[in-house]
Structure formats: C-alpha cells, structure tokens
Amino acid sequence: MLALSTNSDFVVQLAWWAGKAAAIGAVLLLICVFLLHVRQRSVDRHRKNVIVKWRPILTETILRSWDETIRLPRLHSDDMEAFLHEWNVFHDSITGEGSIHLNKLARKLKIDRAARRMLRDKRVYTKLLAVATLGHLKDQTCWELLEPELDADNLPLSLVAARALVQIDATRAVPLIIPRILERDDWPPGRLGSLLQEAGPGAVVDSLRSAISSGTPEGIGKLVIFLDAMPGPEADEIISQLLRDSDDGRVIASCLNMVKNPADLPLLRQLTCHHFWHIRMLSAKALGRIGKKEDTDQLIRLLTDSQWWVRYRAAQALARLPWISQQILERIQSEQTDGFAADILEQVMAEGEYA
Amino acid sequence: MTLQDFIISAQWVFLAYFISLNLGYLMLNLVAMSALRRYLAERSITSLPAVYSSFELPISILLPAYNEASVISQSVRALLQLEYPEFEIVVINDGSTDKTMQLLIDEFSLKYFPEAYRARLPTAPIRGVYRSTVYPNLRVIDKKNGGGKSDAINAGINDARYPLFCVIDADSILQRDSLTRVVQPFLEDKTTVAVGGTVRIANGCTVNDGFIEKVDLPQNALALFQIVEYLRAFLFGRLGWASLNALMNISGAFGLFRKEVVIAVGGFNTDTWGEDMELTLRLHRYLREKGQPYRITFVADPICWTEAPEDLRGLANQRIRWQRGLAESLVMNYKLMTSGRGGVVGWFAFPFHVIFEFLGPVVEITGLAFIIIAYWFGWLSLESFAAFMLVAIGMGILLSTSALVFEAMSFRVYPRLFQSFRLFLMSIAENLGYRQLNSIWRIIGMIGWAFGTQPTWGEMRASSKLGKKARSV
Numbered sequence: 001m002l003a004l005s006t007n008s009d010f011v012v013q014l015a016w017w018a019g020k021a022a023a024i025g026a027v028l029l030l031i032c033v034f035l036l037h038v039r040q041r042s043v044d045r046h047r048k049n050v051i052v053k054w055r056p057i058l059t060e061t062i063l064r065s066w067d068e069t070i071r072l073p074r075l076h077s078d079d080m081e082a083f084l085h086e087w088n089v090f091h092d093s094i095t096g097e098g099s100i101h102l103n104k105l106a107r108k109l110k111i112d113r114a115a116r117r118m119l120r121d122k123r124v125y126t127k128l129l130a131v132a133t134l135g136h137l138k139d140q141t142c143w144e145l146l147e148p149e150l151d152a153d154n155l156p157l158s159l160v161a162a163r164a165l166v167q168i169d170a171t172r173a174v175p176l177i178i179p180r181i182l183e184r185d186d187w188p189p190g191r192l193g194s195l196l197q198e199a200g201p202g203a204v205v206d207s208l209r210s211a212i213s214s215g216t217p218e219g220i221g222k223l224v225i226f227l228d229a230m231p232g233p234e235a236d237e238i239i240s241q242l243l244r245d246s247d248d249g250r251v252i253a254s255c256l257n258m259v260k261n262p263a264d265l266p267l268l269r270q271l272t273c274h275h276f277w278h279i280r281m282l283s284a285k286a287l288g289r290i291g292k293k294e295d296t297d298q299l300i301r302l303l304t305d306s307q308w309w310v311r312y313r314a315a316q317a318l319a320r321l322p323w324i325s326q327q328i329l330e331r332i333q334s335e336q337t338d339g340f341a342a343d344i345l346e347q348v349m350a351e352g353e354y355a
Numbered sequence: 356m357t358l359q360d361f362i363i364s365a366q367w368v369f370l371a372y373f374i375s376l377n378l379g380y381l382m383l384n385l386v387a388m389s390a391l392r393r394y395l396a397e398r399s400i401t402s403l404p405a406v407y408s409s410f411e412l413p414i415s416i417l418l419p420a421y422n423e424a425s426v427i428s429q430s431v432r433a434l435l436q437l438e439y440p441e442f443e444i445v446v447i448n449d450g451s452t453d454k455t456m457q458l459l460i461d462e463f464s465l466k467y468f469p470e471a472y473r474a475r476l477p478t479a480p481i482r483g484v485y486r487s488t489v490y491p492n493l494r495v496i497d498k499k500n501g502g503g504k505s506d507a508i509n510a511g512i513n514d515a516r517y518p519l520f521c522v523i524d525a526d527s528i529l530q531r532d533s534l535t536r537v538v539q540p541f542l543e544d545k546t547t548v549a550v551g552g553t554v555r556i557a558n559g560c561t562v563n564d565g566f567i568e569k570v571d572l573p574q575n576a577l578a579l580f581q582i583v584e585y586l587r588a589f590l591f592g593r594l595g596w597a598s599l600n601a602l603m604n605i606s607g608a609f610g611l612f613r614k615e616v617v618i619a620v621g622g623f624n625t626d627t628w629g630e631d632m633e634l635t636l637r638l639h640r641y642l643r644e645k646g647q648p649y650r651i652t653f654v655a656d657p658i659c660w661t662e663a664p665e666d667l668r669g670l671a672n673q674r675i676r677w678q679r680g681l682a683e684s685l686v687m688n689y690k691l692m693t694s695g696r697g698g699v700v701g702w703f704a705f706p707f708h709v710i711f712e713f714l715g716p717v718v719e720i721t722g723l724a725f726i727i728i729a730y731w732f733g734w735l736s737l738e739s740f741a742a743f744m745l746v747a748i749g750m751g752i753l754l755s756t757s758a759l760v761f762e763a764m765s766f767r768v769y770p771r772l773f774q775s776f777r778l779f780l781m782s783i784a785e786n787l788g789y790r791q792l793n794s795i796w797r798i799i800g801m802i803g804w805a806f807g808t809q810p811t812w813g814e815m816r817a818s819s820k821l822g823k824k825a826r827s828v
Contacts (some may be wrong), residue, residue: 012739018374019745022753029756036763037772124396155543156397188542261592308473342534343471350469354486 050082058090060275061105062098068108075109080118084111084129091136103137112137119145124154131157135164143168150176155186163195170199176206181226182211182219193229201230211236221250228258236261243267249276251336256282262290272298277307284310288317300332303341311340315348326352362734366786370693370746375710377750380591381533383755388596391765394594394655412541413441413516414534414611416523419507420446421500423525424453428462432524433565435490437535443492449507450479450500458496462822468494475507476622485512502609505623505630512614512622521611528557528567533597533658537611540652547650548616548638550595550730551605553589555768556582557660563600563629565598567660567664572767575672579781580789581663584759590655590765597653601704604684605651609659616642616649627687629680636705643696647648657768671796679807681713716794717801723791748786755782 025334032236046109050301053073065270075083090223106112111133119131119142120328134142146168149161165173168284174196179304196204208227212220218302224242231309243255243264256279259268269292287295299321318324318332326349372752416434420427427446452613459465465485472481481503490759498510508522519541521534521751528534533552539663540547551785558581559573573579594735596602604614607630617623618636620641635651642649662669685708691701691707729735759782769775 011363011370012736012742015370015742015746018370019747019749021744022377022746022749024748026752026756029753029760030776033756033759033775034772034778036760037767037770037775040763040767152359181471185545186529186543190542308471312471340471343469346469347471350486354466354468354491 005140017313034306036113043317046078047082048180051086054083054086055081056083058086061101062094063088065099066101066104066106067276072105072108073109077114080111080114081129082125084115084118084133087111088132088136091106099136105135112139116142116145124157128157128160129163132159135160135167138168140168150180157189158184159191161196162192163198165202166199167237170203174203175201178207178223181222182215188238190203190346193226196226200230204228205232205234205238209234212238212242216318217246217248217251220246221248221254224254224259249279252280253282254296256286259286260290262292265290265292265295269295269298272302277305277310280305281307281310281313284314284317288313288320291317291321292308293323296324303336303344305337307343310346311344312348315344318345319352358734361728363639365725366739366743369718370482372718372722372745373629373747373750376715377754379711380754381706381757383595384591384754386598387591387761390594391435391590391655391761393747398656412519412538413443413517414439414538414741415444415517415520415548415614416534417508417511417515417520418444418446418506418523418525419449419511420451420455420525421504421507422451422453422455424451424458424791426525427455428458429565430527431459431463431493431531433529435493435564436532437529437534439538441517442534443494443516444490445511446493447588448494448495448497448512449504449510450498453785456495456497458674459486460557460742463493464489465494465495470494473513473561475513475730478510478513481510483562488524489510503625503630503723504624505627508630509622512656515614518614518672519611520614520617521609522607523659525556525610526561527564527608528660529567530656530658533609534611536656536658537609539615539654539655540650541611544650546648547652547727548642549605549635550649551593551602551653552609552611552612552658552817553593553653553655553660554585554606554608554659555589556585556663558582558663559663560660571698571752572633572769573665575665576781576784577789578665579778580665580785581670583758583778583782583785585663586762592762593653594655596689596700596704599699600650601652601698601700602653603635603700603704603708603749604629604632605635605653606659608661624687627680627683628676631686632680633684633687636684636691639700640688640691640694641793643694643698643701646696649823651747655765667792669798674793674796675800675803678716678797681805682707682801683814684803685709711808713801716797720791720798751786751790753782755779755785769810 008056041204049149057072075152087102087106091099092103099174115130115133115137119134121127121130128150131146134146141172146161148166150158151166152158152161162177177192177195181192204226208223208230212223222240224239227238239258239262240263242251243259244257245268246252256268256271261319268283268286271279274280274283274301280302284299287299291299296318299314300316303311303318307313319329324332327347329345333342333349336342336345363475397757405457416437418430418434431444446459449460456541466488468484468486470484474483479499482497482499485495485497487495494514495516496510498507501507503511506581511522512520519538521537524531535553540550556573556578558569558575558578560567561569561571571702572582593602593604610631616638620634620637621632624637638649638651640749664673691697694701694707697705726735726740730737730740734774759778763775769778
C-alpha cells in the first residue's frame with residue numbers, strides 16, 4: 001500500500017467528518033419526521049374534536065330561530081382558531097337570517113373580543129381569520145383597526161380586509177379601495193369585481209366615475225372593467241363617453257366588452273376597421289349584441305378578415321342576430337368566395353347544431 | 356506526476372465535487388424550506404372560501420394519445436369529472452394504429468365537426484376534428500402521426516380555444532381540484548406564463564373511477580426508490596428553483612401554460628426527447644431576451660399521479676430518455692447561460708444542471724470506479740475507502756431524509772409513521788446499487804445523445820410492466 005501523505009490524510013479526515021456529519025444529520029432528520037408526525041396527529045385530533053363539538057351547534061344556529069337563552073358550551077382559547085375557521089366557512093356559504101344568527105352566536109361567545117386580540121398576532125393566518133370575522137360581524141368600531149390592513153403586503157390579507165370594510169360600510173369603503181386598485185398591481189381583477197359587486201352599484205358608481213374621469217389611460221383601463229359588475233344606465237353612460245373620447249386601445253377594448261347602448265353603433269361600425277385586430281374582434285362581438293339589420297354587411301365583410309378570431313367572432317355575431325335564420329346563414333356561406341369565410345361560417349353553424 | 360500525487364489529486368477532485376454537489380442541494384433545500392413554509396401558510400388561508408372565489412380563467416386540457424386504447428376512455432371520463440368552472444378537453448389522436456380513435460368515437464358519441472382549424476404551429480396534417488354530442492366540452496383531433504408527442508401537443512395548441520392550456524399524459528391521474536390549484540399562480544400574478552404541478556407515484560395506490568381513492572406505498576422496491584426520488588425532485592428541487600424563478604423543467608405529465616406565449620416561442624420542439632424541459636428553458640430564454648417580466652412557477656400540492664415503471668427495462672428506458680432530453684435541452688438553450696440577461700436561471704440554475712445533473716453520472720461512476728480500483732490495487736487504505744463511501748452514501752441519505760421532513764411538514768400523503776420509516780430505509784438502500792445503476796443508464800443516455808437519432812412515440816414510451824409511460828421528473 002502506498003504511504004499516504006499528510007495532504008491525503010487530511011482529505012480522508014475531511015471525508016470521514018463529512019460522512020459522519022451527514023449520517024448524524026440524517027438520523028436527526030428522521031427524529032424530526034417522527035416528531036412532526038406526532039405533532040400533526042395531535043393537531044388533527046384537536047381540530048376534529050372542535051369540529052365535532054361545534055358543527056352541530058353552528059348548523060342548528062342557522063336553521064332554527066335564534067334563542068337568546070340558549071346554553072352554549074365554553075369556547076376555550078385553544079379552540080378559537082379552529083372554531084373561527086368553521087364559523088367563517090359557515091358564514092360564506094349562507095346569506096340572510098342564518099348569518100344574523102351566526103353573528104348573535106359569535107357575540108354570545110364573545111368572539112368579537114377574541115378577533116380583536118387576534119388582529120395583533122404576527123401569524124398571517126390568525127390575522128386573516130380575525131379580519132374575516134370582524135367583517136362578517138359588521139363591527140363599525142373596529143374600522144380603524146382594519147383599514148391599515150388594506151395596505152398589507154400579503155395579498156390575501158389585503159383582499160380580505162377590503163371585503164371586511166365593504167361588509168361593514170360599503171359607501172365608506174369603496175372610496176378607499178378604488179385608489180388602491182390603481183396603486184396595487186397584485187389585486188386580481190376577478191376578485192375585485194366580486195368585491196365591488198358585493199358593495200353594490202349605489203356605493204361604487206360615483207367613486208368609479210370620478211376615478212375614471214381623472215385617471216391616466218392605464219388607470220382607466222384598470223378601472224373600466226369593473227363597470228361590467230355595475231349594470232345600469234350610469235355605467236352605460238360612462239362607457240359611451242369613454243368610447244367617444246378615448247383613443248387608447250386598452251380602454252376601447254375594455255369598453256367594447258361592455259357596450260350595450262345602441263347610440264354607440266356608429267362608433268362601433270367605425271371600429272370594425274380599426275388597425276388593431278383585437279378591437280375589430282370586439283367590435284364584431286358587440287355588433288352581435290346590439291347591431292341592427294344594416295350591420296349585417298359589416299359582419300359579412302369581417303368574415304374575410306386576416307385574423308381567425310375576428311372571423312370567428314363575426315360569424316358568431318351573424319348567427320346570433322335575430323333576423324338571421326339557418327337558411328340565411330347557409331345562403332351567406334354559399335355566396336362566400338373566400339374559403340376562410342366559408343369555413344368559419346360552417347364551423348359556427350355546426351356549433352349551433354350541437355348546442 | 357507520481358501515482359501517489361495522482362491519487363491525492365483525484366481524491367481532492369472527487370471529494371470537492373461531492374461536497375459542492377451536496378452543499379448546492381442543501382442550499383436549495385433551505386430555499387425550498389422557506390418557500391414551502393410560505394406556501395403552506397398561504398394554503399391554509401385559501402381554505403377560507405371568501406379569499407379565493409371562482410374567478411378562474413378557462414382552461415383547454417390537451418391530451419395527446421398514441422395507441423392508448425387501454426387507458427383512453429377512463430382518462431377522458433376522469434377528466435370530464437374535474438371540478439373547475441370552465442374547461443374543454445382536446446384529445447389529439449396522433450395516428451394511433453390501435454383502436455384508440457374508434458373507442459373515443461363509440462364511448463363519447465363523437466361526430467365529425469367542420470372546424471376552421473388554425474395552423475398557427477406547424478404539425479403533421481389533420482385528418483379531422485370530432486366533437487362529442489354528449490359532452491359539449493370534448494373535442495378530438497384526428498391527425499396523421501407526426502413522429503412524437505410534441506407534434507400532437509402543437510396540434511392541440513392550434514385547436515385550443517382558451518388562453519391557458521394544460522398538457523397531461525393519458526395515464527396521468529389528476530385530483531378533482533387539480534386545475535383549481537394549478538391555476539392559482541395565474542390569478543395571483545399576471546406575469547405568470549407557466550406552472551408545473553407536483554407529480555407523485557401512483558403505484559400502490561387504489562384508483563377508482565379514474566381518481567386516487569387511497570394512497571399507499573407499493574411493494575415493488577423499484578417503485579419505492581422512485582417515490583423517494585420524486586419527493587426529492589419535487590419537494591425541494593422544483594420548489595427551491597421555482598422560488599428563485601429558475602425552474603428548469605415543467606413536467607410533461609402535468610403543466611399549465613399561457614397559450615399565446617408558447618405560440619410566440621414556436622410551441623413544443625419536435626426534435627428532442629425532453630420536450631417539456633426544452634420548452635421551459637426556451638420560455639426563459641425568450642422572455643429574458645425580450646426583457647419581459649415573467650414568472651415560471653410550481654405548485655407544491657400533490658395534484659398529479661403517474662404510474663412508475665416497476666421493471667428494470669422500463670426504468671432504464673425512462674432514465675436513458677430523460678438524460679438525452681436533458682442534454683438536448685441544455686445544448687439547444689445554452690445561450691441562456693451566456694446571455695447578459697440570464698439572471699438566476701441562466702447564471703446559476705443552468706450551470707448547476709450542466710455540472711451536477713448532466714455531468715453528475717460520469718463523475719459519480721468514475722469516482723466510484725476509481726475508489727474501488729485504488730482500493731483493489733492497494734493504493735487506497737481500507738479507512739480511506741470507507742471514508743469516501745461514507746461521505747457519498749451519507750450525503751445521499753441526508754438529502755433523501757430532508758425530503759421526508761418536507762413531506763411530513765406539508766402534505767403528509769403518506770400519513771403513517773411506518774410509511775415514513777419504510778421510505779427512510781429505501782433512502783438508505785437506494786445508495787447500494789440503485790443510484791449507481793441509474794448513473795450507468797444516464798451515461799448510456801449521454802452516449803445515445805452524442806450519436807443520437809430523433810425521438811418517436813415508441814421510443815418515448817417506457818416499456819414498464821404496466822404498459823404505461825412515465826414522464827421526466
């Protein structure tokens with residue numbers, strides 16, 4: 001055997017130590033796995049016990065008329081999070097009388113006080129439960145505690161805070177929320193749409209109108225989509241005005257998705273020749289909704305557009321027009337000299353048959 | 356240089372390689388741990404219905420199929436039962452020579468549909484598009500064989516109606532809420548272009564009606580080894596890289612993509628064995644070169660299950676194919692590493708994969724051979740031999756056990772302590788032959804790549820006992 005130098009001895013020693021450290025580390029991690037299993041089992045058991053104890057009471061509360069003298073079991077502080085989770089899930093799945101009963105139950109159990117305490121907790125989940133609970137309780141006195149959470153870095157927390165404020169006082173909450181829609185890029189439009197719907201047109205339209213009138217094209221593009229959640233003449237009027245005044249593609253596209261006013265038809269007809277295909281496509285779609293007989297030729301022309309989506313939407317729009325029967329569609333198709341136009345009409349007619 | 360000098364230098368090289376490899380993975384482990392804690396906290400939040408209500412984007416599910424007569428009906432039926440507000444299923448029959456197409460026609464009452472098909476990505480010719488008269492959201496594209504899965508997927512992308520598309524394998528088993536979970540990153544961040552899902556091994560599980568009913572460990576040792584591998588690969592590998600926006604691969608078994616971006620980069624590449632990884636890297640390269648903000652991420656929930664090969668031949672085919680795919684993907688996208696806009700993915704994840712994933716098998720096998728030969732000829736003492744073996748095996752066990760910790764603190768798919776202990780034993784046993792065998796297969800894959808041919812559906816299919824194919828981890 002070759003005599004190993006000091007240098008080589010060092011390598012071997014290093015390998016020994018690294019190997020031993022890895023082996024010890026692995027055993028420690030195995031112990032960790034064991035402890036995690038034990039802990040999780042105990043957490044699961046505890047949660048299950050809380051649910052078994054409280055779910056029947058919550059069900060009873062929403063189904064029966066409220067009885068102030070009802071005797072309730074004691075809600076331990078250790079059970080609070082699991083209970084609040086269950087209570088919030090119940091709240092989100094019902095409306096009307098049942099939710100009023102749930103709030104009475106909550107007050108009887110003094111969970112409003114617990115929720116206020118939980119707002120100071122550093123854990124996001126605990127804080128979120130507290131915010132959601134105070135929102136459902138419509139507790140005006142905690143407004144100052146909830147408002148700062150609108151600016152929370154954590155997205156779900158900021159959204160739940162916005163919803164809680166809307167639940168407490170929509171008219172006061174919406175003017176706080178709309179400027180933040182412009183500031184925050186992380187608030188998903190879909191969820192904001194449902195939030196503003198929950199607030200109701202009465203609370204939203206004025207704030208939205210003033211923000212749109214003073215906004216940048218980018219800001220208007222962000223806000224205008226929420227008009228869709230506010231059906232009514234006020235929203236239609238804002239859309240018409242934007243269509244007339246704006247030359248920003250994003251704003252026009254958003255408006256075209258919602259336009260319902262026949263007075264906008266002349267503008268719509270012009271937009272079917274727009275250089276941006278997305279706008280031509282949305283114009284075709286809008287003509288399908290509010291177009292008149294004289295718009296049929298515009299739509300037939302769009303069947304030969306260079307973009308598949310424009311042709312497809314034009315064909316769908318044609319098929320939807322009340323004066324276009326299957327026979328007329330077939331005739332239009334047979335008259336097409338453009339193969340793409342004939343193909344897209346054939347597809348849309350077949351879709352109609354399958355529908 | 357004397358023999359002694361050579362041995363000492365070689366010892367240094369191999370030890371340094373092993374330690375840096377494992378330190379790299381341990382670092383990734385730490386990053387993944389923090390990402391997992393964040394993910395779990397957010398996940399507990401999403402259990403409240405008010406936080407995440409149903410504003411999901413519609414999804415086109417693309418199911419490429421070549422000679423899948425044994426599984427196709429069950430797969431489509433399971434997909435039809437997914438819980439998601441709006442989705443369509445597009446099955447692409449890639450010129451199957453068995454009864455796949457006829458089965459689909461009979462089972463789902465398909466009728467020829469005169470679709471104005473748009474060939475935005477070039478593919479083999481389309482023979483026709485069919486639509487179910489029973490399920491309005493089911494269409495089948497019947498096309499000529501395009502030589503591989505990529506061509507079939509590209510045809511599906513051409514026909515997809517929705518802005519997001521999800522590619523799955525015919526033998527992938529999804530959870531009912533898989534789409535709801537995998538779409539979340541698209542809802543939270545509008546720059547998201549692709550999301551991968553955690554793939555778990557279905558061997559040993561009870562499957563009913565196309566869904567996993569009961570999770571259990573398989574009896575087969577090879578499948579057990581692969582469970583440990585998948586835990587390592589997904590729970591800290593993918594999660595760690597994803598949290599740095601440096602995810603190198605979205606598994607072909609289940610991934611969700613933004614359609615327009617995939618079309619902009621040219622769709623799936625038909626000239627590679629690793630089309631999933633190649634596309635992921637190309638997306639990084641394209642978006643970085645354009646300076647466009649983007650996110651390619653990963654959902655840690657176990658949302659897709661796949662059958663792993665249980666015989667050596669099937670496993671060998673799979674690993675050879677993966678290594679070829681890795682090599683091709685890295686070579687095709689080497690500019691990501693040399694680009695001035697490479698970022699973490701180009702300057703860190705890419706070289707890491709070149710050094711430790713691509714060259715890893717060569718170094719590991721050479722190192723092992725060197726130690727054994729040196730010991731055999733008496734150039735290395737028994738103590739040195741044992742020390743090097745201990746460090747190689749110990750590090751491997753440490754990494755695998757850390758994946759078990761991740762599993763225990765997160766999803767607990769295997770909730771019984773005994774199951775964790777069995778997996779721990781497998782993480783020791785995998786170092787005694789399995790890992791080395793894998794490295795040999797991967798070296799064969801590298802040789803195949805060096806003298807390679809183009810992939811075909813047949814070669815891309817692992818010939819496991821179960822007759823199912825598995826996708827790259």
